[in-house]
Amino acid sequence: MTASELYYLFTLAVYAGVDGMACIGLNLQFGVAGLVNFGFIIFQAAGAYAAAVLSMPPANGGFQQYVLGLQLPFPLPWLGGAAAGGLLAVPIGLIVLRRLRTDYQAISLLVLSVIANLVITNARPFLNGAAGLSLVPPPLTGLVDTATVGYQWLYIVLTAFCLAIVLIAANRIVYSPYGRTLRAMREREPAAAALGKNLVRLKMEMFVLGGVIAGLSGAILVGFIGVWAPATWLYPETIVLFAALIVGGRGNNLGALLGALLVPVGFEEATRFIPEFGPPGFIPAMQWVAIGLLIIGFLWFRPRGLLPEPRRVFAEDPAGGGAARAEETPRPGARGIGSAGPSTPLLRADRVARRFEGLRAVDDVSLDVFPGRITGLIGPNGAGKSTLLAVLAGTLPVSAGRILMDGQEVTRLPAYRRARRGLVRTFQLSSEFAQLTVLENLLVAAPAHPGDSLLGALRGTPYWWADELRLVGRARELLARFRMSAAESEYAGNLSGGQKRLVEIMRALMLMPRVLLLDEPMAGVHPSIVGEIASFLETLRENGLAILMVEHELSMVERLCDPVIVMAQGQVIGRGSMSALRRQRTIVEAYLAG
Amino acid sequence: MSLYAAAAGFGLVSASVIAVAAVGFTMQFGITNLINLAYGGIMITAAFVAYGVNRAGFSIWTGLAVAAAGGAVASLALHRVLYAPFLRRGTSHIGMVIVSLAAALMLSNVLLALVGYDNVSYVVADEAAVTAGGLILTRVQVVVIGIAVAAMLAIHALLTFTRLGKAMRATATNPTLARNCGIPTGRIIDAVWLITGALCGAAGTVAAIDSASFGVANGSTYLIVILAAAVLGGAGQPYGAMLGAVLIGEITELSAAALSPQYKSVVAFAILVLVMILRPQGLLSKIGALGPAG
Numbered sequence: 102m103t104a105s106e107l108y109y110l111f112t113l114a115v116y117a118g119v120d121g122m123a124c125i126g127l128n129l130q131f132g133v134a135g136l137v138n139f140g141f142i143i144f145q146a147a148g149a150y151a152a153a154v155l156s157m158p159p160a161n162g163g164f165q166q167y168v169l170g171l172q173l174p175f176p177l178p179w180l181g182g183a184a185a186g187g188l189l190a191v192p193i194g195l196i197v198l199r200r201l202r203t204d205y206q207a208i209s210l211l212v213l214s215v216i217a218n219l220v221i222t223n224a225r226p227f228l229n230g231a232a233g234l235s236l237v238p239p240p241l242t243g244l245v246d247t248a249t250v251g252y253q254w255l256y257i258v259l260t261a262f263c264l265a266i267v268l269i270a271a272n273r274i275v276y277s278p279y280g281r282t283l284r285a286m287r288e289r290e291p292a293a294a295a296l297g298k299n300l301v302r303l304k305m306e307m308f309v310l311g312g313v314i315a316g317l318s319g320a321i322l323v324g325f326i327g328v329w330a331p332a333t334w335l336y337p338e339t340i341v342l343f344a345a346l347i348v349g350g351r352g353n354n355l356g357a358l359l360g361a362l363l364v365p366v367g368f369e370e371a372t373r374f375i376p377e378f379g380p381p382g383f384i385p386a387m388q389w390v391a392i393g394l395l396i397i398g399f400l401w402f403r404p405r406g407l408l409p410e411p412r413r414v415f416a417e418d419p420a421g422g423g424a425a426r427a428e429e430t431p432r433p434g435a436r437g438i439g440s441a442g443p444s445t446p447l448l449r450a451d452r453v454a455r456r457f458e459g460l461r462a463v464d465d466v467s468l469d470v471f472p473g474r475i476t477g478l479i480g481p482n483g484a485g486k487s488t489l490l491a492v493l494a495g496t497l498p499v500s501a502g503r504i505l506m507d508g509q510e511v512t513r514l515p516a517y518r519r520a521r522r523g524l525v526r527t528f529q530l531s532s533e534f535a536q537l538t539v540l541e542n543l544l545v546a547a548p549a550h551p552g553d554s555l556l557g558a559l560r561g562t563p564y565w566w567a568d569e570l571r572l573v574g575r576a577r578e579l580l581a582r583f584r585m586s587a588a589e590s591e592y593a594g595n596l597s598g599g600q601k602r603l604v605e606i607m608r609a610l611m612l613m614p615r616v617l618l619l620d621e622p623m624a625g626v627h628p629s630i631v632g633e634i635a636s637f638l639e640t641l642r643e644n645g646l647a648i649l650m651v652e653h654e655l656s657m658v659e660r661l662c663d664p665v666i667v668m669a670q671g672q673v674i675g676r677g678s679m680s681a682l683r684r685q686r687t688i689v690e691a692y693l694a695g
Numbered sequence: 696m697s698l699y700a701a702a703a704g705f706g707l708v709s710a711s712v713i714a715v716a717a718v719g720f721t722m723q724f725g726i727t728n729l730i731n732l733a734y735g736g737i738m739i740t741a742a743f744v745a746y747g748v749n750r751a752g753f754s755i756w757t758g759l760a761v762a763a764a765g766g767a768v769a770s771l772a773l774h775r776v777l778y779a780p781f782l783r784r785g786t787s788h789i790g791m792v793i794v795s796l797a798a799a800l801m802l803s804n805v806l807l808a809l810v811g812y813d814n815v816s817y818v819v820a821d822e823a824a825v826t827a828g829g830l831i832l833t834r835v836q837v838v839v840i841g842i843a844v845a846a847m848l849a850i851h852a853l854l855t856f857t858r859l860g861k862a863m864r865a866t867a868t869n870p871t872l873a874r875n876c877g878i879p880t881g882r883i884i885d886a887v888w889l890i891t892g893a894l895c896g897a898a899g900t901v902a903a904i905d906s907a908s909f910g911v912a913n914g915s916t917y918l919i920v921i922l923a924a925a926v927l928g929g930a931g932q933p934y935g936a937m938l939g940a941v942l943i944g945e946i947t948e949l950s951a952a953a954l955s956p957q958y959k960s961v962v963a964f965a966i967l968v969l970v971m972i973l974r975p976q977g978l979l980s981k982i983g984a985l986g987p988a989g
Binding site for chain 1: 788789796798957
């Protein structure tokens with residue numbers, strides 16, 4: 102083997118490590134959390150530039166212009182590169198991730214990637230413009246001879262070490278309760294928010310962590326190749342990483358690694374050996390076409406990639422869990438009723454209104470929801486019942502009025518903070534987390550799980566496993582109660598409409614709510630289960646839970662609900678017991694005429 | 696001062712070019728609910744089609760017509776061959792954005808393989824300048840403005856007065872309901888791709904006329920300016936895109952006079968960022984870019 106062949110193999114190994122890290126970082130963002138970061142490459146570039154100017158000598162009017170030039174010793178430039186990627190992610194994330202729709206987020210980041218490249222290219226004094234930085238000293242320059250084969254081996258070992266750390270951290274995240282929450286957010290954001298998940302925080306954490314990983318990968322790359330210029334981080338480089346994830350398998354860190362080996366390393370290197378033919382630039386252009394074809398082909402024929410995200414199956418009876426711990430399991434709804442007695446309302450809406458471009462969907466509605474009672478909410482289609490529920494839970498903001506929970510104003514609180522106070526809703530349309538199993542759908546709702554935070558996840562399985570077992574036991578009790586035990590390891594997306602409704606109710610109960618807002622809980626549910634739900638709701642009522650329930654099945658309303666509130670055209674047109682309401686002509690007409 | 700007057704004139708031309716492009720883009724998004732990132736690629740492809748026609752000895756205006764037809768056919772084909780099958784499978788919003796990005800990458804690189812990296816220019820019989828109210832424009836620039844105004848009036852008439860336009864608006868608001876009301880939404884969507892594709896092809900050509908020379912790499916620059924105009928006006932809103940085009944066109948040209956022409960798209964981007972922070976739903980929309988609450 103000649104020296105140049107050997108050097109080529111070393112280069113491939115370092116590239117594999119760098120691309121592997123980048124793909125894992127992108128997998129945390131895109132594969133797990135569902136953030137479509139089309140600007141991923143600029144975080145790698147930030148790390149590379151930072152590492153370069155931290156390790157280079159001061160510019161001092163040499164042939165290149167750049168800032169800093171601190172000549173810091175290894176490993177500070179690498180750490181600085183990682184920090185630069187993470188720091189850059191903070192302002193960008195705050196602008197892009199807080200309010201924008203997912204597709205807007207994607208295109209804003211794409212545009213940002215193009216513009217950032219343009220700015221760096223044109224602003225020479227900052228980072229030497231289009232020519233870029235060269236003669237970046239390799240790590241440990243001056244301490245060891247960097248021109249030896251031994252140094253090449255050392256570099257590979259250092260790269261592999263960083264890759265291992267990134268992989269272990271990423272795996273701890275993906276397979277933790279925190280990773281489960283991220284996947285729930287990816288599947289359905291409003292439902293995750295309704296379960297008390299702080300979406301902005303989750304997104305920011307993954308955005309910054311992905312930025313750190315990207316920055317580290319850039320630092321490692323620039324230390325090896327010694328040059329860094331705008332042409333190395335054009336926006337299509339991000340598309341290559343997306344192609345790698347789609348080929349390898351989104352949501353699976355090993356899939357991300359496999360994709361990195363196959364697409365950026367394998368594919369691009371393999372095509373390098375095709376003899377040049379056609380007009381100049383023909384082969385590179387065809388490479389990009391092939392990358393596009395890979396993305397489209399895989400999305401069509403094998404959308405989940407070569408190594409798909411694994412389905413999580415919990416052991417039949419995990420040691421120490423299940424029946425043994427069942428006694429300490431608090432009953433659903435047994436959080437206590439707080440300061441409110443049965444005669445004071447737990448949830449109060451005070452002249453609440455919600456308008457959509459002139460349409461008064463909810464118009465000046467006041468109501469009280471008491472603990473230990475099921476309040477019914479009925480009315481014709483379009484009366485504003487679901488909108489009212491959304492406003493009470495914080496899914497939609499109010500246009501006017503106040504909402505009080507346990508005497509405290511929650512009108513301006515986002516949905517997740519209301520959920521954490523025990524105000525939990527279900528949705529009229531199925532809102533299961535499709536690519537989570539039924540059991541995971543329940544577990545994701547558990548409040549205050551020690552493994553359901555970034556730091557908790559990074560501390561590893563032992564830190565949260567005991568709580569996980571306890572929660573699995575509680576979730577299994579609920580599943581048994583609703584005769585869903587057999588489906589525990591099915592993906593929720595594959596269930597029937599009625600089963601999805603049950604999953605949603607059980608999920609809400611896992612949160613141990615104090616106020617439960619149910620939107621047509623029995624629609625589409627098998628009749629034999631309807632009775633089961635009804636008796637369960639009665640149990641919850643005895644336990645002191647405050648329930649507000651939208652329902653069209655009047656016999657069920659009659660059996661469970663007192664009082665009943667009738668809405669039509671956004672307004673409350675009557676309230677009282679069902680039997681009393683039946684005697685009022687206006688209400689019967691409004692409902693039937695609706 | 697005359698520098699700024701000239702810049703304002705150029706801004707008017709830029710605004711015209713951007714308006715044609717941005718209205719097509721935003722109508723695709725508003726009616727088909729798809730962010731077509733291959734739009735810039737089709738624009739530049741159409742510009743090269745016009746270049747071929749122009750090189751064959753025809754006038755650039757003939758080239759413009761051919762490019763518009765080509766843009767229409769290419770856009771419909773892109774929809775039928777690529778987007779529609781994925782949509783029928785229920786591919787998510789974001790999945791479609793990725794598919795369209797892959798399509799954009801493929802399109803521009805096929806074009807690159809065919810025409811190479813060099814910049815080209817049209818042969819335009821550039822006559823004497825026209826002066827009006829302190830603005831100095833060439834005859835060609837006046838025609839470009841005329842084309843844009845005619846296109847905007849045609850779109851306005853289409854959306855307001857024709858059954859097709861009403862059906863398009865109905866499909867944009869609620870496709871399922873529109874279908875249940877007997878509107879053949881499939882054919883309406885096809886018509887949208889044809890019409891917006893023609894705008895896209897024409898926009899590519901006028902953009903190329905407006906710039907001294909052009910190459911394949913211009914496609915992504917176009918896309919950024921169009922996105923800025925569409926988002927500024929309120930994505931999916933044709934009138935918003937017109938407003939956004941005028942603002943972006945004038946602001947970029949005036950800032951180019953004040954700063955440096957290199958930063959045109961940077962200024963466009965700065966506007967985009969400001970809009971996303973301050974009013975993500977755009978000037979003329981109430982929902983637009985906002986995600987679900989919570």
